[in-house]
Amino acid sequence: MSIAMPIRLGPAEEALIAQLEGAGAKDAAEALRATGLPNRKLEAYHYTDLKTMLRDVPTANVADGAVTAPKLRIPGAYRVLMANGTASHESTPPNGIIISDESGNALSARDDVLVSMNRGLATSHLKVRLEGSVDPAVHLDYRLSGDARHVATSVLIEVADGATATVVQSFSGSDAAHLGNHGTRIALGKDARLLHIIIDEMEMAARHFHTMEYAIDEKVALTTLGINLGAGLSRTSIFGSFDGGGAHADFSGMNLLDAGQHCDIKLDLTHAVPDTTSTELYKAVVRGDGTSAFQGRIVVAQDAQKTDARMMSQGLMLSDEAQIFTKPELEIYADDVQCGHGATVGDLDENSLFYLMSRGIPKDEAAAILTRAFVQELLDRIEDAELNEALTGMVDEWLVRGDAD
Amino acid sequence: MSTPMLEIKDLHVRIEDEGTEILKGVNLVVPRGEVHAIMGRNGSGKSTLSYAISGRDGYEITEGDVLLDGQSILEMEADERAAAGLFLAFQYPIEIPGVATMTFLKAAMNAQRKARGEEELATPEFMKAVRSEASELGIDNDMLKRALNVGFSGGEKKRAEILQMALLKPKMCILDETDSGLDIDALKVVSEGVNTLRGPDRSMLVITHYQRLLNHIVPDRVHVFADGRVVESGDKDLALELESKGYAAFDDKAA
Numbered sequence: 001m002s003i004a005m006p007i008r009l010g011p012a013e014e015a016l017i018a019q020l021e022g023a024g025a026k027d028a029a030e031a032l033r034a035t036g037l038p039n040r041k042l043e044a045y046h047y048t049d050l051k052t053m054l055r056d057v058p059t060a061n062v063a064d065g066a067v068t069a070p071k072l073r074i075p076g077a078y079r080v081l082m083a084n085g086t087a088s089h090e091s092t093p094p095n096g097i098i099i100s101d102e103s104g105n106a107l108s109a110r111d112d113v114l115v116s117m118n119r120g121l122a123t124s125h126l127k128v129r130l131e132g133s134v135d136p137a138v139h140l141d142y143r144l145s146g147d148a149r150h151v152a153t154s155v156l157i158e159v160a161d162g163a164t165a166t167v168v169q170s171f172s173g174s175d176a177a178h179l180g181n182h183g184t185r186i187a188l189g190k191d192a193r194l195l196h197i198i199i200d201e202m203e204m205a206a207r208h209f210h211t212m213e214y215a216i217d218e219k220v221a222l223t224t225l226g227i228n229l230g231a232g233l234s235r236t237s238i239f240g241s242f243d244g245g246g247a248h249a250d251f252s253g254m255n256l257l258d259a260g261q262h263c264d265i266k267l268d269l270t271h272a273v274p275d276t277t278s279t280e281l282y283k284a285v286v287r288g289d290g291t292s293a294f295q296g297r298i299v300v301a302q303d304a305q306k307t308d309a310r311m312m313s314q315g316l317m318l319s320d321e322a323q324i325f326t327k328p329e330l331e332i333y334a335d336d337v338q339c340g341h342g343a344t345v346g347d348l349d350e351n352s353l354f355y356l357m358s359r360g361i362p363k364d365e366a367a368a369i370l371t372r373a374f375v376q377e378l379l380d381r382i383e384d385a386e387l388n389e390a391l392t393g394m395v396d397e398w399l400v401r402g403d404a405d
Numbered sequence: 406m407s408t409p410m411l412e413i414k415d416l417h418v419r420i421e422d423e424g425t426e427i428l429k430g431v432n433l434v435v436p437r438g439e440v441h442a443i444m445g446r447n448g449s450g451k452s453t454l455s456y457a458i459s460g461r462d463g464y465e466i467t468e469g470d471v472l473l474d475g476q477s478i479l480e481m482e483a484d485e486r487a488a489a490g491l492f493l494a495f496q497y498p499i500e501i502p503g504v505a506t507m508t509f510l511k512a513a514m515n516a517q518r519k520a521r522g523e524e525e526l527a528t529p530e531f532m533k534a535v536r537s538e539a540s541e542l543g544i545d546n547d548m549l550k551r552a553l554n555v556g557f558s559g560g561e562k563k564r565a566e567i568l569q570m571a572l573l574k575p576k577m578c579i580l581d582e583t584d585s586g587l588d589i590d591a592l593k594v595v596s597e598g599v600n601t602l603r604g605p606d607r608s609m610l611v612i613t614h615y616q617r618l619l620n621h622i623v624p625d626r627v628h629v630f631a632d633g634r635v636v637e638s639g640d641k642d643l644a645l646e647l648e649s650k651g652y653a654a655f656d657d658k659a660a
């Protein structure tokens with residue numbers, strides 16, 4: 001038996017351990033005491049060293065009634081308010097939307113501190129079951145109000161066999177050093193179709209962590225789009241497993257970052273069975289000294305013949321101080337597969353800028369047009385006009401914010 | 406004598422990162438309402454001249470001046486020059502994925518109106534203007550919805566340039582090899598488009614290395630360009646002389 005060297009724990013780690021113990025999460029507390037917060041030596045956190053970046057921990061989950069104003073409004077959507085971690089919804093849900101409180105945490109156990117803390121602190125979860133052809137988009141509207149708080153949430157989105165649905169999760173709140181640790185499991189039944197949109201519109205002071213877990217059954221059609229433009233520090237971990245043949249998923253995201261922001265996406269997909277296909281397209285636009293990281297890993301199991309997976313990450317640096325990291329990995333154990341990955345990073349194209357300016361468009365506006373064009377193909381995936389308009393508006397607002405700098 | 410529309414005085418230009426001088430003292434005057442042609446072989450610096458006039462980064466002006474309607478424009482950004490009435494039809498129009506042609510046209514027209522202190526165009530008014538100019542040039546609606554110049558044929562790109570010119574109503578137009586890549590039918594359409602834009606308050610500088618274009622767009626003056634300067638000027642017959650004698654006959658004048 002080897003004797004592990006004791007880890008030196010900082011005040012943030014001590015505070016988290018105390019909170020976990022206070023919540024009765026002994027296992028999670030022990031796990032954190034044993035390893036501490038992940039640092040850059042841990043591959044999964046190579047670009048986001050939580051041991052140095054997470055310096056202070058606000059008070060844990062305190063229920064109170066205060067709610068910040070809504071940020072994203074999606075006309076016609078069925079909205080479930082998640083105020084400071086507590087769910088409430090306005091009326092009886094429309095047909096095909098079944099909402100219930102369930103015991104236990106929605107995420108599977110993993111060797112990941114954020115997951116084990118989430119599982120330790122969120123001991124019940126909200127279950128949103130979607131059946132048939134669900135007409136309105138379901139909008140899970142997470143908001144954190146008031147002074148800094150540590151909130152852990154857990155949600156299960158269950159899309160029944162043959163169901164079609166759109167789910168939006170948006171995160172916003174007051175400009176305080178919140179620590180949001182969110183977990184979402186998305187279980188897709190046979191032939192299910194889902195458009196899943198995830199939006200971080202938190203404020204600069206906030207720390208935002210979200211772990212997502214997709215279970216993908218036969219003949220599923222899944223499209224995801226994550227938009228990160230809010231929190232000063234954010235980390236999104238996406239785990240996905242293709243467990244039934246004939247399924248196809250398009251995973252995508254855009255990080256729109258300003259000075260002082262750090263946003264990290266870790267994507268981990270497993271094609272476990274034959275005949276499944278996927279694309280992964282992640283874009284980053286970075287202003288000032290913002291930092292964007294993308295780590296994408298695709299595993300193709302030995303049995304998973306005929307897998308087709310295409311991963312791409314693209315970065316656009318709008319300043320010299322911007323940092324964009326990208327690390328794609330393919331692990332292929334099957335022989336009859338089509339897999340590829342690519343990555344590009346660059347600044348705005350001088351020829352294009354000059355062309356627009358030569359038509360009378362001022363430089364800032366020309367840059368905004370080209371930046372918008374860079375992310376346009378992701379917005380084009382959203383066919384619903386009202387949803388598309390809401391998201392386009394959000395992106396345009398971010399672009400305008402840049403002009404004011 | 407009225408102020409010329411464009412006056413280029415002893416213009417010297419070098420490429421910033423290279424250091425080599427490309428334009429070596431260009432002198433040229435285009436009076437109001439006139440169409441002048443510049444002819445010169447490949448690599449003589451014609452496109453460099455058009456970029457230097459339009460204010461492209463990387464083209465350093467070491468000597469000389471460019472006046473648009475009597476005002477020096479060298480201190481102005483490219484967009485300000487455009488708003489002041491300058492237009493360059495590119496030899497190689499740039500493809501811009503993700504920007505619909507229609508969206509771009511509206512942004513350009515409104516930016517220029519804004520710069521001149523005019524109101525933005527209302528959408529129906531804008532659409533009407535685009536549709537009527539587009540149909541003159543044989544540009545269909547589908548092309549306007551596509552991303553700017555992306556997947557356009559050579560001819561479509563050149564027609565799109567002339568469409569922009571027609572909508573922006575510049576007073577000084579520079580057309581850089583607008584005939585290249587056009588078949589004879591497309592050449593006619595484009596030339597007609599250009600000819601309808603001729604007028605007493607609009608001047609043009611038509612750059613080409615074939616005389617052929619000048620049968621369709623008949624110039625008031627022709628200038629021969631060699632090794633970064635104008636080496637000979639004359640009336641439209643100079644183009645024919647050039648065609649029969651070849652550029653080599655003018656090379657010694659550049660030395």
Ligand SMILES: Nc1ncnc2c1ncn2[C@@H]1O[C@H](COP(=O)(O)OP(=O)(O)O)[C@@H](O)[C@H]1O
Pocket residue numbers: 420423427445446447448449450451452453454
């Ligand atoms: N951006 C540039 N960098 C380096 N050399 C250039 C650049 N632009 C033009 N040149 C050089 O300047 C000369 C003139 O080019 P150009 O103006 O394109 O000629 P033309 O349009 O008459 O064919 C050529 O020798 C060309 O290689």
Ligand SMILES: [Mg+2]
Pocket residue numbers: 451452453496581582
């Ligand atoms: Mg040229």
